[in-house]
Amino acid sequence: RRTQTYPAVQTAGLLIQFAEPITALVIYPFIIQFVRDTGVTGGDETKTGFAGIIEAVFFLAECLTVVYFGRASESDRYGRRPVLLFGPVGLAIAMLGFGPSKRFWSLVIFRCLQGAFNGNIGVSKSVMAEVSDSTNVAEIYSLLPLMWTVGATLGPFIGGTFANPASRYPDSLGKIRIFQEFPYLLPCALAGALALTAFAFGVFGLKETLPSAIARQAKAKRGTETEPLIIAEPIHSCQPDTEEPVPRLRDLIVRPVLIALLNHGFLSFCQMSYEVLATSCGFLSVSRNDQRIPFSPLYIGRIMGAAGLLKVLFQLFLSAKMIRYFGARKIFITAFCSQAGGFLAYPFLTFFARRAGRVDATVIAVIIFQMSANWIILAYIRMHTNVDSAPTQNSLGAVNGLAQMVSSTLRSIAPTVTASSTLVSHRLLGSFVLCGLSLCGLRAFLLLPRKLRSEGGS
Numbered sequence: 514r515r516t517q518t519y520p521a522v523q524t525a526g527l528l529i530q531f532a533e534p535i536t537a538l539v540i541y542p543f544i545i546q547f548v549r550d551t552g553v554t555g556g557d558e559t560k561t562g563f564a565g566i567i568e569a570v571f572f573l574a575e576c577l578t579v580v581y582f583g584r585a586s587e588s589d590r591y592g593r594r595p596v597l598l599f600g601p602v603g604l605a606i607a608m609l610g611f612g613p614s615k616r617f618w619s620l621v622i623f624r625c626l627q628g629a630f631n632g633n634i635g636v637s638k639s640v641m642a643e644v645s646d647s648t649n650v651a652e653i654y655s656l657l658p659l660m661w662t663v664g665a666t667l668g669p670f671i672g673g674t675f676a677n678p679a680s681r682y683p684d685s686l687g688k689i690r691i692f693q694e695f696p697y698l699l700p701c702a703l704a705g706a707l708a709l710t711a712f713a714f715g716v717f718g719l720k721e722t723l724p725s726a727i728a729r730q731a732k733a734k735r736g737t738e739t740e741p742l743i744i745a746e747p748i749h750s751c752q753p754d755t756e757e758p759v760p761r762l763r764d765l766i767v768r769p770v771l772i773a774l775l776n777h778g779f780l781s782f783c784q785m786s787y788e789v790l791a792t793s794c795g796f797l798s799v800s801r802n803d804q805r806i807p808f809s810p811l812y813i814g815r816i817m818g819a820a821g822l823l824k825v826l827f828q829l830f831l832s833a834k835m836i837r838y839f840g841a842r843k844i845f846i847t848a849f850c851s852q853a854g855g856f857l858a859y860p861f862l863t864f865f866a867r868r869a870g871r872v873d874a875t876v877i878a879v880i881i882f883q884m885s886a887n888w889i890i891l892a893y894i895r896m897h898t899n900v901d902s903a904p905t906q907n908s909l910g911a912v913n914g915l916a917q918m919v920s921s922t923l924r925s926i927a928p929t930v931t932a933s934s935t936l937v938s939h940r941l942l943g944s945f946v947l948c949g950l951s952l953c954g955l956r957a958f959l960l961l962p963r964k965l966r967s968e969g970g971s
Contacts, residue, residue: 530637539703678692782927783947
């Protein structure tokens with residue numbers, strides 16, 4: 514069947530979600546030093562747990578707001594469009610407050626606001642379901658993970674390049690007094706400016722997709738155009754209201770939704786654990802006789818940057834074609850199996866590096882396998898299953914909100930669990946545990962129907 518052209522204006526309007534990964538990740542390169550500068554650590558540089566609090570409150574606030582954003586987007590009074598546009602504006606305000614903060618408690622407050630305004634991410638998935646059909650679902654569902662990958666690459670680059678500009682660029686930005694007083698304002702302001710740019714783009718590019726909101730707007734427009742000059746007696750229509758009511762949250766707790774949420778949770782936890790293990794427990798902790806193998810931060814950054822670029826190219830040119838050719842089910846099964854193999858590769862990385870005492874060809878081969886094992890974790894598949902599990906069309910927002918709440922909760926605890934499990938027996942236990950969780954996620958996926966509704970299933 515020929516692929517139908519999907520609404521370019523609508524999908525282009527969804528690019529406002531590009532602001533979310535940038536504002537979420539721009540602080541990563543400097544957050545530890547930023548927390549130390551507030552004085553909360555008392556000069557003890559070994560106290561890094563306060564930076565963890567900053568990250569935890571982000572996901573906690575997001576977890577508490579995603580369902581409410583989803584429910585608001587289902588109301589024909591608001592619709593999807595205002596809820597989506599509300600996010601980047603709030604993110605810009607929160608970033609402009611975060612950058613010049615001097616106290617730890619203010620960092621916590623503005624980081625909470627960032628997480629809260631980030632809670633509308635589930636609404637964009639509902640919009641995708643409403644502008645897609647079985648002929649173009651692969652292309653449309655690949656937009657959000659593509660935007661996240663690009664934003665996740667650009668955000669840390671902005672944070673690392675423009676943090677403390679007064680000392681880094683003394684002959685140019687160093688002459689501006691405000692950057693001397695607030696060393697982390699510039700990267701936060703740039704991220705906020707990108708969020709405002711995304712908002713402006715969404716104002717002109719994004720249209721309403723909620724059917725009941727569209728009908729309400731059309732009815733109001735027709736009523737204004739045809740309203741008589743003399744008001745007659747009110748006419749009570751006997752035609753029943755056919756608009757489907759928005760279901761209650763407890764009505765959504767049914768088996769298809771629970772299975773979809775279970776899959777979403779496994780994928781979110783495993784994906785976050787994989788990235789944590791790659792950066793903190795994979796390359797950085799390889800040693801021999803208490804001597805660190807020469808994996809410099811620049812070297813690690815080049816590896817991660819190259820992997821990020823390849824992910825962008827993969828999602829841009831190959832992911833949709835692979836989904837259409839092989840099917841979402843086969844790709845998902847292959848993804849979880851490859852991720853399990855990637856987890857098991859970390860003990861081999863440690864063994865080969867310790868035996869060689871340097872970064873030889875074998876170590877590089879294991880690293881390439883680890884990075885490639887994570888390329889085919891296509892995040893939009895989980896959106897596909899969650900959206901498809903919605904009992905009714907106007908419950909998409911609530912279902913995606915629940916899915917994002919589960920994702921935010923598990924992403925907030927994954928770093929701690931991963932770091933704790935990898936401290937035992939030279940990371941052997943942690944690798945096997947995470948490999949087992951990947952296989953459990955694969956088993957959970959097999960509970961889903963073989964053919965989804967958007968693919969023509971019943």
